[in-house]
Amino acid sequence: VLGILAGFMAPLWLSAGSGNHVGLFSYYAVLNAGIFAIAWFRPWRALNLLGFAFTFGIGTFWGVLQYVPDKFSSTEPFLLLFFVFYLLIPLLYARRxxxxxxxxxxxxxxxxxxxxxxxxxxxxxHEQPMTLALCALGLAAIYAVLA
Known part of the structure; x- marks a missing residue:
């Protein structure tokens, strides 16, 4: 648990203030891939919850302070990747x-x-309500299939 806490906090502690969100989210993608790999072999709920909380908590914090629509194309893939990780982890937990x-x-x-x-x-x-509605429809379809 201390290792995962330090892993998620390291980029914040060591940041030089460059504002490189792709580097930050790539680093978190590697950490979350490790959490996913552990979840593949062993259910470890505390690790999964910590990864979820830090990934989306720091992502939300960054989004509130730094996100502008010009960064959509470099941010959206990470949001989708993190969503897939934390969609599949509870499925692995249930299967185990x-x-x-x-x-x-x-x-x-x-x-x-x-x-x-x-x-x-x-x-x-928020400025593209039709696109957001299609995302909601896609999310509903994913969860309907999983149900």
């Missing part, structure tokens, strides 16, 4: 449960991921 406990899910990630990711998407697309 014994057959008698398969009905257990990680509700924090199952319900938190679409709420947070779509809220960030709405912030990025």
């Amino acid at each position: 449960q014994p057959a008698s406990r398969r009905d257990l899910i990680d509700g924090s990630l199952v319900f938190g991921t679409p709420l947070v990711a779509f809220s960030l998407q709405a912030g990025m697309l």
